[in-house]
Amino acid sequence: MKEDLKVPEVDRERLLEDHPVVTTRYTLITPMIAKAYSIIRERVFARHTGTFMYARPRMGKTRCATIIRDLLAAEFPRKYILYHTCDGDKAGRLVGDLVTALKLPTKSKEPYNQLKEKFLLHVIVELEERNGNHFVLILDENQMLTIEAYTELSVIHNKLESRGINMTTLGFGQSEILGKQNLLFSLGATNLVARFLCEPIKFVGCLTVEDFTSILNEYDSNKEYPLDSGCTYTQFFLPLAYAAGFRLAGAAGLIWAALTNTAGDAGAAALPLEHTLRMVEDILMRSRHADNSDFSISNETVAVAINKSLILDFVMIMQQAPKQV
Known part of the structure; x- marks a missing residue:
């Protein structure tokens, strides 16, 4: 007509x-992304410690992750939403990568503990500005995280919890992340699986x-x-x-x-x-x-x-x- x-x-x-x-x-909010957001926003609202979404390559996982970041920030303005892409550098440490990505001022060869405190202070300040107490960290390509990185995440969670701040880690990765889940189990790191990798969401095209x-x-x-x-x-x-x-x-x-x-x-x-x-x-x-x-x-x-x-x-x-x- x-x-x-x-x-x-x-x-x-x-x-x-x-x-x-x-x-x-x-940006296109496809039916698949809308469905994924409806699941993730409920877990964020309930302040789950962690969940992850996995997909085969080129299914729009990163597109989904960035859209979910924006939707969460719009729906929950009192939460601090931080997006970070893991680069798989096994020589690096997650906290150092986060500090670098945020362009926080650092000194040459600054000790790890100081970098960690600097990052924690950054999160606390961001939440104070929002009058909130919930930090959401979105990690894209999380299949690249090392076992040590998951341990770092656990420390960050605990440190923030001791200061009255909840933290939710949302992972987005390829299907290989399921192998990392099995590896953690084999190493007896059940606590890390329970905190970060026990609520998988399969993302399809x-x-x-x-x-x-x-x-x-x-x-x-x-x-x-x-x-x-x-x-x-x-x-x-x-x-x-x-x-x-x-x-x-x-x-x-x-x-x-x-x-x-x-x-x-x-x-x-x-x-x-x-x-x-x-x-x-x-x-x-x-x-x-x-x-x-x-x-x-x-x-x-x-x-x-x-x-x-x-x-x-x-x-x-x-x-x-x-x-x-």
Whole structure:
């Protein structure tokens, strides 16, 4: 159905290079992320000591972690939410990494205990400014944490607890984190498992055509560029088609069928979310040259976008990996 829509006055060619679809710098709250947040926010609200989310590579885990950081900060302004990416440097120590990441002033070769107190003081000051007493530490790539790092986390928890501050550690990592859980058990470090790794949440990508339709609807209706312009992402690239009623979500069935066909026996669970979004971005960017009131997405357009996204290569590589939970 055609709609009587005025095409927003937007200088598309001038703005194209900085469009979030081109730079890939934008946020989508997918159905999977919304579900993950609903679970995590309850555990944060209840002040659990720790939980972790794990996923196969390229399923949007880091995207999920940063969105959850922002959502928690918005919903719980009295809590101090800190996001940190673990780098796997076995020679380093977690507290030192946190102090460095926060750019707290330090002296050359400052002793570990002083760095720890400096970090604790930072957390206390941040919570005093918020009139709160709950610190939430989000650790991305937590499968890289060493056993010593988990011990450091335990010390930080205890030190803050003694000062009347609750701490929740949220881990986001690849499925290898389950092996770290087993390692801690084998070493008799049951207390560390109980505190940080006893409440796993499995994060999956886009599993159904309904999920995928919801994602495409974000481009059609909810994401705007420039901000507050009223011009959605789909409308920016296809203004004439959009005015005539075209929506990406209307082609969800066509695109999803091609995606699941690419996944083959591996199923939709094998489709990497990051690559899937790259495919949608490619469809939008290349289709702008064919924009007209009769525009529709063809099988060829979808096939080219899937090929460029390297989804098939990813699925085939992951099929060679050891089976994981």
